[in-house]
Amino acid sequence: MSNVMIDVSDVSIRFNLERERVNSLKEYLIRTIKGTIQYDEFWALQHISFRVEKGGSLGLVGLNGSGKSTLLKVIAGVLKPTEGSVKVNGTIAPLIELGAGFDFDLTARENVFLNGAILGYSRKMMLEYYDDIVDFSELVDFMDVPVKNFSSGMLSRLAFAIATIGKPDILIVDEVLSVGDFRFQQKCEARIQNMIGSDTTVLFVSHSIEQVKKICKNALWLDKGHMKMYGTAEEVGNQYEIS
Numbered sequence: 001m002s003n004v005m006i007d008v009s010d011v012s013i014r015f016n017l018e019r020e021r022v023n024s025l026k027e028y029l030i031r032t033i034k035g036t037i038q039y040d041e042f043w044a045l046q047h048i049s050f051r052v053e054k055g056g057s058l059g060l061v062g063l064n065g066s067g068k069s070t071l072l073k074v075i076a077g078v079l080k081p082t083e084g085s086v087k088v089n090g091t092i093a094p095l096i097e098l099g100a101g102f103d104f105d106l107t108a109r110e111n112v113f114l115n116g117a118i119l120g121y122s123r124k125m126m127l128e129y130y131d132d133i134v135d136f137s138e139l140v141d142f143m144d145v146p147v148k149n150f151s152s153g154m155l156s157r158l159a160f161a162i163a164t165i166g167k168p169d170i171l172i173v174d175e176v177l178s179v180g181d182f183r184f185q186q187k188c189e190a191r192i193q194n195m196i197g198s199d200t201t202v203l204f205v206s207h208s209i210e211q212v213k214k215i216c217k218n219a220l221w222l223d224k225g226h227m228k229m230y231g232t233a234e235e236v237g238n239q240y241e242i243s
């Protein structure tokens, strides 16, 4: 049991979608108190269960809107499940929303320390890894530039280099690789594979089935919030490709 790093048990997530537009905060408050705001219920995930063991790697595949990012957010603790439970064992380095840990007015150098602090890494540790981050991201000439001037590829390089320092127990990668160029993607894949080799558990979302097959041992196919198939990345990838 101690080898189980992520235990997702019968998780469902409901979003309340406001049916009408409310034009002001005052109107919103009045209508909330009166209970006259109407919502449509939307279940983004329904009855999801799986476990990932230490050093395991799970790829999530599915069409746009099938619930992949929502599931990652529940595991990262950003969202609470409406039903069911999620147990996570260890530290998580989440790469979920591009630029989420950055202040766009600060330079790349300043953001290394800011993002590190958000991930729970000490300043001393960030100083130790600073050169590695600059090297890996290949942004040596841009470290004093405010990140608002960065391209999405540059942002993802920096975010990936920061999140993968040290040895997080769990690494969550949501499509950040898709904005990098091919050569950088390969470099990231190699780093993820190394981390898996030294017992980091990886959750990986990609629209590239090839990438999922290459990086992940297992895969979960989500379809409109439901588990459509769970198995080895090879099996699931092959079925998904012909669907």
Ligand SMILES: Nc1ncnc2c1ncn2[C@@H]1O[C@H](COP(=O)(O)OP(=O)(O)OP(=O)(O)O)[C@@H](O)[C@H]1O
Binding pocket: 015, 016, 017, 042, 044, 062, 063, 064, 065, 066, 067, 068, 069, 070, 071
């Ligand atoms: N905060 C929210 N409020 C309301 N609905 C939401 C919210 N977040 C996500 N959704 C809805 O939940 C569904 C699943 O979204 P999610 O982003 O998890 O899909 P995805 O599989 O990651 O898609 P993509 O491949 O496009 O990234 C979508 O229909 C989306 O509109």
